[in-house]
Amino acid sequence: MKKIIVTGCSHSAGVERSDSIIFKDYEGFLEKSKKWIDTSIHSQRLIHQINFLRKNTNNKKFHKRIVRDLAKTGKITSRYFRLLDRSLSWPARLQQQLPGNKVINFAKGGSSFKMSVHNTLKFCSQSTDRFIAIHQVPTHTRNYFKFGSLRYEVTSMDTFEFKEKVFKNNNSEEKLLEKAKEKYKNLIRRDVQFEYFKKSIKRYLACLEKHSTGKIENYFILEDNTQKALFPNKRILIDNFEIFRQKYRIGANGHVVDENFQKDLVELVISKISL
Numbered sequence: 001m002k003k004i005i006v007t008g009c010s011h012s013a014g015v016e017r018s019d020s021i022i023f024k025d026y027e028g029f030l031e032k033s034k035k036w037i038d039t040s041i042h043s044q045r046l047i048h049q050i051n052f053l054r055k056n057t058n059n060k061k062f063h064k065r066i067v068r069d070l071a072k073t074g075k076i077t078s079r080y081f082r083l084l085d086r087s088l089s090w091p092a093r094l095q096q097q098l099p100g101n102k103v104i105n106f107a108k109g110g111s112s113f114k115m116s117v118h119n120t121l122k123f124c125s126q127s128t129d130r131f132i133a134i135h136q137v138p139t140h141t142r143n144y145f146k147f148g149s150l151r152y153e154v155t156s157m158d159t160f161e162f163k164e165k166v167f168k169n170n171n172s173e174e175k176l177l178e179k180a181k182e183k184y185k186n187l188i189r190r191d192v193q194f195e196y197f198k199k200s201i202k203r204y205l206a207c208l209e210k211h212s213t214g215k216i217e218n219y220f221i222l223e224d225n226t227q228k229a230l231f232p233n234k235r236i237l238i239d240n241f242e243i244f245r246q247k248y249r250i251g252a253n254g255h256v257v258d259e260n261f262q263k264d265l266v267e268l269v270i271s272k273i274s275l
Contacts, residue, residue, distance in 0.1 A: 007116035008136025014089030
């Protein structure tokens with residue numbers, strides 16, 4: 001049995017895959033969402049997720065919490081649907097197609113290649129076996145910052161605008177947002193002068209390759225052509241994932257919600273990796 005780990009962002013975490021389950025009129029939701037801002041889509045999704053759990057579970061504690069602690073309810077609900085989405089993701093389909101192997105999905109919405117390398121090397125340090133790693137590489141401008149034991153992930157400046165609305169009047173979260181915002185602005189300034197983001201990808205890749213010798217067989221799914229020169233050509237499974245996804249049905253927040261996507265991607269991956 002071979003172990004296969006998958007790293008990446010929302011496109012490998014199955015984000016939005018459960019929307020068709022919670023919205024009775026999913027087509028209507030998709031149509032309305034075209035006129036909504038991201039926070040409105042987020043609110044509508046969370047309301048329908050909570051209602052779905054309320055109607056389909058017999059957990060009395062959860063039902064009481066809906067009335068008493070809406071913030072905690074939101075966290076529990078988000079965690080439940082994050083796991084449900086992951087069970088509907090393409091790595092889950094890969095596991096179904098390769099029952100004799102073990103597929104472990106580390107992908108997470110908002111993640112960066114820096115986080116992917118961190119998770120891969122952490123797994124490597126805890127495993128004595130050789131394994132395959134399939135890295136779905138997000139946009140290279142993504143990053144994360146450490147605040148104590150917390151890793152705060154940033155996709156773009158839009159991250160802050162969205163989170164500032166979601167966490168308005170939450171003092172501890174607002175302070176964290178402000179710290180991360182200043183750090184990210186500084187990285188943008190460095191990128192304008194010195195191409196910080198591309199150079200950082202090279203550093204993370206070099207670190208990954210240094211610790212992979214004889215133990216990790218790395219493959220890469222690249223977001224777009226700008227990343228191609230940074231990665232070893234013989235290990236690239238897809239050189240423009242953004243274009244690849246455009247062939248399929250897209251959800252309210254831009255993620256693929258098409259079963260054919262899972263099928264086609266898994267077939268391509270299996271045909272190119274060494275099992």
